Amino acid sequence: MIALAFFAQTLRIAIPYLLAAAGGVMSERAGLIGLTLEGYMLGGAFCAVAASFASGSPWLGVLAAVAGGALLALLYAVSAIRFRADQVVVGIAINLLAIGLTRFLLRLFFDSSSNSPRVAGFTSQGSGTGFGALVQNPVVWLGIAVIPAAAWLLYRTPFGLRVRAVGEHPAAAASVGVPVARVRYLAVLVSGMLAGLGGAYLALDQHQFTDGMTAGRGFIALAATIFGRWDPLRAGLACLLFAAAETLQIQLQGTQAIPSQFVEMIPYALTIVALAGVVGRAVAPAALGKTTIE
Amino acid sequence: MADPSASTAPTPAIRLRDIVKSFGPVQANRGAELEVARGEIHALVGENGAGKSTLMRVLAGMYAPNSGQMAVNGRDVTGWSTADAIAAGVGMVHQHFMLVPTLTVAENVVLGSELTRGPVLDRAAAERAVRELSERTGLVVPPHALVRELSVGQAQRVEILKTLYRGAKILVLDEPTAVLSPPEVQELWTVLRALRDQGDTIVLITHKLDEVIDISETITVMRAGRTVARMPTAGTTPQAIARAMVGRDVALALDADYAGVPAVQQLGAVPALLEVRELSVSSAAGHPVVRNVEFSIAPGEILGIAGVEGNGQTELIEAIAGLRAATGTIALGGRDLMPLDVRRRGDAGLSHIPEDRHERALVLDYSVAENLVLGQQHRFTRGAALDTGRILAHARALITHYDIRPPDAALPARALSGGNQQKIVVAREMSRDFKVLLAAQPTRGVDVGAIEFIHARLREARDQGKAVLLVSADLAEVLALSDRVAVMYGGRIVALLPRSDASPETLGPYMTGAERAA
Numbered sequence: 027m028i029a030l031a032f033f034a035q036t037l038r039i040a041i042p043y044l045l046a047a048a049g050g051v052m053s054e055r056a057g058l059i060g061l062t063l064e065g066y067m068l069g070g071a072f073c074a075v076a077a078s079f080a081s082g083s084p085w086l087g088v089l090a091a092v093a094g095g096a097l098l099a100l101l102y103a104v105s106a107i108r109f110r111a112d113q114v115v116v117g118i119a120i121n122l123l124a125i126g127l128t129r130f131l132l133r134l135f136f137d138s139s140s141n142s143p144r145v146a147g148f149t150s151q152g153s154g155t156g157f158g159a160l161v162q163n164p165v166v167w168l169g170i171a172v173i174p175a176a177a178w179l180l181y182r183t184p185f186g187l188r189v190r191a192v193g194e195h196p197a198a199a200a201s202v203g204v205p206v207a208r209v210r211y212l213a214v215l216v217s218g219m220l221a222g223l224g225g226a227y228l229a230l231d232q233h234q235f236t237d238g239m240t241a242g243r244g245f246i247a248l249a250a251t252i253f254g255r256w257d258p259l260r261a262g263l264a265c266l267l268f269a270a271a272e273t274l275q276i277q278l279q280g281t282q283a284i285p286s287q288f289v290e291m292i293p294y295a296l297t298i299v300a301l302a303g304v305v306g307r308a309v310a311p312a313a314l315g316k317t318t319i320e
Numbered sequence: 321m322a323d324p325s326a327s328t329a330p331t332p333a334i335r336l337r338d339i340v341k342s343f344g345p346v347q348a349n350r351g352a353e354l355e356v357a358r359g360e361i362h363a364l365v366g367e368n369g370a371g372k373s374t375l376m377r378v379l380a381g382m383y384a385p386n387s388g389q390m391a392v393n394g395r396d397v398t399g400w401s402t403a404d405a406i407a408a409g410v411g412m413v414h415q416h417f418m419l420v421p422t423l424t425v426a427e428n429v430v431l432g433s434e435l436t437r438g439p440v441l442d443r444a445a446a447e448r449a450v451r452e453l454s455e456r457t458g459l460v461v462p463p464h465a466l467v468r469e470l471s472v473g474q475a476q477r478v479e480i481l482k483t484l485y486r487g488a489k490i491l492v493l494d495e496p497t498a499v500l501s502p503p504e505v506q507e508l509w510t511v512l513r514a515l516r517d518q519g520d521t522i523v524l525i526t527h528k529l530d531e532v533i534d535i536s537e538t539i540t541v542m543r544a545g546r547t548v549a550r551m552p553t554a555g556t557t558p559q560a561i562a563r564a565m566v567g568r569d570v571a572l573a574l575d576a577d578y579a580g581v582p583a584v585q586q587l588g589a590v591p592a593l594l595e596v597r598e599l600s601v602s603s604a605a606g607h608p609v610v611r612n613v614e615f616s617i618a619p620g621e622i623l624g625i626a627g628v629e630g631n632g633q634t635e636l637i638e639a640i641a642g643l644r645a646a647t648g649t650i651a652l653g654g655r656d657l658m659p660l661d662v663r664r665r666g667d668a669g670l671s672h673i674p675e676d677r678h679e680r681a682l683v684l685d686y687s688v689a690e691n692l693v694l695g696q697q698h699r700f701t702r703g704a705a706l707d708t709g710r711i712l713a714h715a716r717a718l719i720t721h722y723d724i725r726p727p728d729a730a731l732p733a734r735a736l737s738g739g740n741q742q743k744i745v746v747a748r749e750m751s752r753d754f755k756v757l758l759a760a761q762p763t764r765g766v767d768v769g770a771i772e773f774i775h776a777r778l779r780e781a782r783d784q785g786k787a788v789l790l791v792s793a794d795l796a797e798v799l800a801l802s803d804r805v806a807v808m809y810g811g812r813i814v815a816l817l818p819r820s821d822a823s824p825e826t827l828g829p830y831m832t833g834a835e836r837a838a
Contacts (some may be wrong), residue, residue: 030792135653154405182441183439183440183441184434184436184441186441187423187427187430187431187441188431188432189435190420190422190423191420191423191431194420194421194422194423195418195419195420195421197418197420198418198428198431198576199431199432200382200402200415200420201380201382201402201412202402202406202418202431202432202433202482202486203401203402203403203406203433204431204432204433277428311422312422
């Protein structure tokens with residue numbers, strides 16, 4: 027029973043990671059750094075709450091989150107692809123923009139500096155954190171399906187082949203007539219939509235938007251992308267691992283056997299250890315972060 | 321030159337008239353002409369920076385010309401796109417392969433023109449298409465292999481298959497033999513002749529004049545962005561082509577008369593300057609890439625290492641230079657180099673012209689003057705700071721002596737042509753106080769005039785009693801310069817012959833691993 031609860035909690039934490047990391051894989055395999063996942067998630071979370079609050083429908087909230095994530099992704103893509111801006115600089119700017127913009131809109135729409143009013147979401151508020159509540163939530167199923175779907179898109183479709191080509195050797199792709207910029211735009215838009223959806227899950231699960239509520243989850247998803255060596259399935263496993271570490275942290279907090287500060291470090295320490303190359307050196311897509319094609 | 325429009329032949333496959341193409345202030349093509357008849361093998365030759373590759377990229381739709389007309393099979397196609405060119409059957413095999421190393425052969429071949437079954441890639445059909453093309457042309461490559469696992473020769477076959485898969489009837493090959501061993505070159509010629517006999521038209525960009533004579537029917541010569549000559553191959557000579565390319569007479573490496581080279585000092589009589597024993601190197605993945613290599617080089621001797629690239633030459637040179645961990649012994653004039661780092665090996669008298677000038681030899685954003693002291697900057701200091709006055713004086717002297725163009729010490733190295741970048745490296749490494757020179761692909765991607773110059777410097781070093789280890793993928797270069805010739809295959813030295821016993825015929829079997837002697 028404890029094991030089942032542990033698993034349910036892990037899955038619940040993992041869903042936004044899975045969605046954002048699938049987006050991270052798409053973006054990075056196309057050659058665009060996924061630093062902006064954090065911003066997409068935060069933007070998506072706000073849009074989900076705002077649209078749910080206005081319409082009363084969590085489905086419209088989800089759609090708004092996808093659109094919000096896509097909009098931020100479009101901004102990133104135009105800067106990085108059209109104007110060849112440095113991806114790290116633009117990425118940081120977009121994350122800061124997402125923080126500032128959501129804070130501003132929070133005050134504008136809900137006249138609060140900390141949180142929105144409560145919204146319905148997909149699950150009733152009292153249904154707890156067990157499996158019963160999880161299976162009611164359609165976004166959970168999307169989060170589970172997104173990993174095999176991303177793998178299918180990347181490895182089985184012409185679009186995926188082109189994504190892998192433009193992230194590795196864009197000049198080669200261009201030389202055979204692959205529209206490099208268009209493929210990259212699409213890949214970045216997909217990453218924005220998926221990470222926005224991850225943000226929607228987060229906000230609807232907590233039935234409200236709180237200022238800065240993503241709290242670095244986009245970066246953890248990016249870490250999972252890299253730890254998973256830019257492969258959807260491995261990145262998905264990395265998400266589950268990070269989520270399990272967080273669950274462990276939550277459960278250990280009750281015991282008081284270990285100082286809570288150390289316990290809270292577990293997921294982040296694990297991320298650092300993972301990225302420091304414990305599981306073999308990761309080879310990034312060769313054109314990742316490059317602003318020019320040749 | 322003959323006016324191409326005066327030709328009475330039927331509609332040519334390619335006719336480029338008065339092509340001008342600039343990149344910012346640099347005019348790569350300034351009125352270039354090319355006319356290629358259908359079903360011929362046409363050689364496009366010229367020095368580095370003559371604008372050959374640019375002209376062919378214009379033809380392939382990668383660049384739009386600033387002015388001029390382009391016609392393919394009589395149709396005006398001026399300024400078309402890559403996709404248009406592919407659709408019209410024009411395919412280009414690039415000098416630097418346009419292959420995605422992490423994709424399979426079949427994926428690379430179909431990329432951009434994918435076969436699908438519903439929304440899904442049809443891998444089986446792609447692999448079948450590759451196999452069918454392989455059977456038709458003799459270009460055999462395993463379709464499911466990852467491109468990064470292929471040899472350069474195989475990768476080139478993939479490039480050609482790629483263009484044929486797209487229905488290319490006009491094939492442009494940019495320096496296709498630069499990376500091939502002599503038997504591989506012969507295989508490529510067989511394939512190209514077969515394609516021509518099927519009615520395909522082939523344009524070959526190359527530096528190697530013997531190849532031009534060997535394979536082409538017509539030759540177009542470019543110089544400084546212009547077409548300066550067009551001639552039938554029959555009846556011309558390498559000397560005549562070289563003269564047209566450079567605009568003056570050139571001593572070709574192939575002409576070098578071996579009898580003029582001083583006799584090799586008897587080993588034992590003179591102590592060796594460079595002595596390598598039981599040298600082994602492992603790759604990052606732990607595979608042995610250099611296995612138990614042994615040789616020594618006497619003062620006043622050039623030891624040339626021939627072999628297809630990727631058989632351990634790079635690793636051998638880098639191990640001696642101190643850039644790569646190795647086991648065994650390396651001694652320079654009796655002094656053990658193994659415990660020394662790169663800089664101390666340099667101080668001990670080791671000079672190194674790396675094979676990849678961008679990767680190893682130059683910092684492209686540094687000025688010419690800064691690049692000319694790289695690695696020796698500790699000798700150009702005043703107190704804790706660099707002595708810019710002395711660095712500049714040093715640069716001016718070398719720029720003059722090595723004829724580096726444009727003669728501006730403050731320009732970033734990036735702004736110079738490949739040949740002049742290589743001259744920076746050669747100037748730097750040969751101006752320092754050295755006893756042993758490691759020269760890896762010293763004339764790669766360098767024009768005929770600069771090759772002549774660099775070869776003269778290498779011979780000069782030999783005549784001054786230095787020991788030179790030359791590694792070159794160009795067998796003609798190895799034969800032109802070396803006093804002894806070694807062949808590397810699979811990380812081993814499989815043959816070590818005096819120059820008088822070495823020829824393409826005797827070395828070829830060792831280079832392909834068919835034979836081993838040493």
